[in-house]
Amino acid sequence: MTDRNDYLNRIRTIEEFLYEEASYLDRPDLDKWIELYTEDGTYWMPATEDQEDPVNHISLFYDDRVMMEIRRRNFVHPRAASKDYTVRCSHIISNVRIEEESDGGLIVTSNFQCVMYYHDKQTLYAGRYRHELVDIDGQYKIRHKRVDLINCDGVHGSIIIYV
Amino acid sequence: MSYNESTLDGLVTPTKIHRSVYTDPEIFDLEMERVWGKAWIFIGHESQVPEPGDYTTLNLGKVPVVMVRDKEHKVHVLHNRCGHKGAKLVDKRCGRIGGFRCCYHGWTYRLDGKLLGVPNIKGYEGTGFDKDDPQYSMQKLARYDSHRGFVFATLDADAPNLRTWLGGAGDVLDNLCDRSPEGEVEVAGGILRYEHDCNWKMFIENLNDTMHPMIVHRSVVDAANEYIKTLPEDSPHRDEAEIIPPFGASYENFEATGITGFRYGHHYDGGKSSIHADYSVDPDYETAMIASYGKERTREILTFNTHNTLYYPSLTIKSAIQNIRIVRPVAVDKCVIETWSFRLKGAPDSLLQRTILYSRLINSNGSMVGPDDHTAYFRMQEGLRSQASDWVEMHRNYGTDKDLGDRWTNTGTSDLDMRSQYGAWRHYMLGEAS
CATH class of the missing domain: 2.102.10.10 (Rieske [2Fe-2S] iron-sulphur domain)
Known part of the structure; x- marks a missing residue:
């Protein structure tokens, strides 16, 4: 029973971390969001189901810290026409599971739904997250986040911010 | 209204286009029948x-x-x-x-x-x-x-043959294939599908519009340059640093690249130079090219440097980058733009990887370039509902296009591309000679 309680407590801690990340995208606040990533952290949104490779196959997003830093600056640039509109999101995360565990590292999968309000339109994004988390001094950081939209290979409009 | 030859004729002059060409569903239906039903489509x-x-x-x-x-x-x-x-x-x-x-x-x-x-x-x-x-x-x-493996079809039995229709603009398609050490390309690396809330012509009219990048894409260029400045000097090479900043190139730069138009509405900007001209070359690729073609021919192939080439109305290619975009009209105010990448057969993997990187950085729905273009398009689509003026203008460098027989040229910032497209539009819609 203790093992079970330990597991549930850990899931709860991980959930809180995922909620924190989501809250920085809900607002959105990319300055704070980036801080959750390791220096070698990456964010990947594949453009096809079960995509294995972000380098030899096209993706909707594949950013490392350098691209995140550029995007963070672009997002608030006064002359970025596509960023002239309010962006508000509501992320719901559920079905959180620990897929793999090793020394100092965790792979966590979850389901998500994100409603994004942008340019007078609400768009629903849904799918599965896969977070590679590392424990740095008792704090989780994201080494890799993979976002598999259920309609990854469908027709999309502009996806104006990370999901 | 129902259009006849005379009302259609009044919609496009050498320097202006009536707004209904972008907003009237009846014109859209006529275009599907006459432009898309007669031209060679990719x-x-x-x-x-x-x-x-x-x-x-x-x-x-x-x-x-x-x-x-x-x-x-x-x-x-x-x-x-x-x-x-x-x-x-x-x-x-x-x-x-x-x-x-x-x-x-x-x-x-x-x-x-x-x-x-x-x-x-x-x-x-x-x-x-x-x-x-x-x-x-x-x-x-x-x-x-x-x-060269690119399949086109037309619904018009009387269309000119494909080679004639491609004309001198076919050189760019050849150049894309010649950039392979084996002279062949293949589709690779998946497809992006990007819904645009605009008339299909706004997308193709933007391809060689070189008056927009320094305005529309300034924000991403600023963001990239600003961040790159903070990096230590000995930071490793990043292809991103070659791909993003040229979108902020100056008017003078784009003027110098020039623009070339052909019959049937095709055109390209660049030739001797383009915003892709300063990309570094993988030495293994250069070796493979020289082994196939010799030094002189390799130099010719790699220095024929165009930016965007349009095969009116459906296909646009970047030979120097090996990606293409395909136009799929849906309704008068909606189209889908697909981005495909090509592998140069016999070239190192780094070439396809750069193509993929480029498509993701510039053409993806999640990029910092495509969405700013898209914003300009849907604002035009909405703005043209206004009756403040019935006209969209295309005067830049009008009257100075140089006629070289099988092609026209002008400064890279001219509206030659628009004139070329609307020559073809009139050809298909009104039966005029192209």
């Missing part, structure tokens, strides 16, 4: 259907078609419609089949479209129905042909 690449039975589907304008390779390895472009009640015979984006079989009453067809089997055929005896009458087979498009 269908796909032969590498997508390497084996007999391989197919891809698409809409040519509004018409559902299928590209398929038959048992003799010949590629056909057929109407995707059962000869019986009209159901689409295949409805996936691509796949492999032994033959066509309708999901409704099970009529079957050979890979070249010939009707093979009609279940319980005895009910047709003595009715005048003849299974071997070609009208019940899948219909071939009026004409289809390929150039």
Whole structure:
């Protein structure tokens, strides 16, 4: 029973971390969001189901810290026409599971739904997250986040911010 | 209103375009019939259907078609419609089949479209129905042909042949293929599909509009340059640093690259130079190219440096980057733009990887470039509802296009591209010489 309680407590801690990340995208606040990533952290949104490779196959997003830093600056640039509109999101995360565990590292999968309000339109994004988390001094950081939209290979409009 | 030759004629002058050309659903329907129904339209690449039975589907304008390779390895472009009640015979984006079989009453067809089997055929005896009458087979498009593996088709039996139609603009398609040490390319690395809330022409009119990058893309160029400045000098090379900043190139820079237009609405900017000209070259690639072509020819191939090339109205290519974008009109105020990447056969993996990186950085729905272009398009689409003026203007450098016989040239910031496109528009819509 203790093992079970330990597991549930850990899931709860991980959930809180995922909620924190989501809250920085809900607002959105990319300055704070980036801080959750390791220096070698990456964010990947594949453009096809079960995509294995972000380098030899096209993706909707594949950013490392350098691209995140550029995007963070672009997002608030006064002359970025596509960023002239309010962006508000509501992320719901559920079905959180620990897929793999090793020394100092965790792979966590979850389901998500994100409603994004942008340019007078609400768009629903849904799918599965896969977070590679590392424990740095008792704090989780994201080494890799993979976002598999259920309609990854469908027709999309502009996806104006990370999901 | 219903348009006739005289009202259509008044919509486009050498220096302006009536707003209804972008906003009236009736014009859109006429364009689907006359422009998309007469021009050669890009269908796909032969590498997508390497084996007999391989197919891809698409809409040519509004018409559902299928590209398929038959048992003799010949590629056909057929109407995707059962000869019986009209159901689409295949409805996936691509796949492999032994033959066509309708999901409704099970009529079957050979890979070249010939009707093979009609279940319980005895009910047709003595009715005048003849299974071997070609009208019940899948219909071939009026004409289809390929150039260096690029398959085009037209619904117009009287269209000029494909090579004539491509004209001098075909040099860029050749250059894309010549950049392979084996002289061949293949589709690779997946497809992006980007819905645009605008008329399809706004997208193609932006391709060689070199007055917009320094305005529209300033934000991403600033963001990139600002961040790059904070990096230590000995930071590792990043292809991003070669790809993003040229979008902020100066007017003088774009003027110097020049623009070249051709019959049937095709055009490209660049030639001797373009925003892709300063990319570093993988030494292994250069070695492979020189081994195939020799030094002189390799230099010729790699210094023919165009930016965007339009094959009006459906295909736009970047030979120096090896990606293409395909225009799929949906409604008067909606189109889908697809981005495809190509592998240069015999080239190191780094080339495809750069193509993929470029498509992701510049053309992806999640990029910092495409969405700013898209914003300009949908603002035009909305702004043109205003009756403040009925006209969109295209005066830049009017009257100074240089006529070189088979092509026209002008400074890179001119509206020569617009004039070239609307020459073709008038050709298809009004039957004028192109």
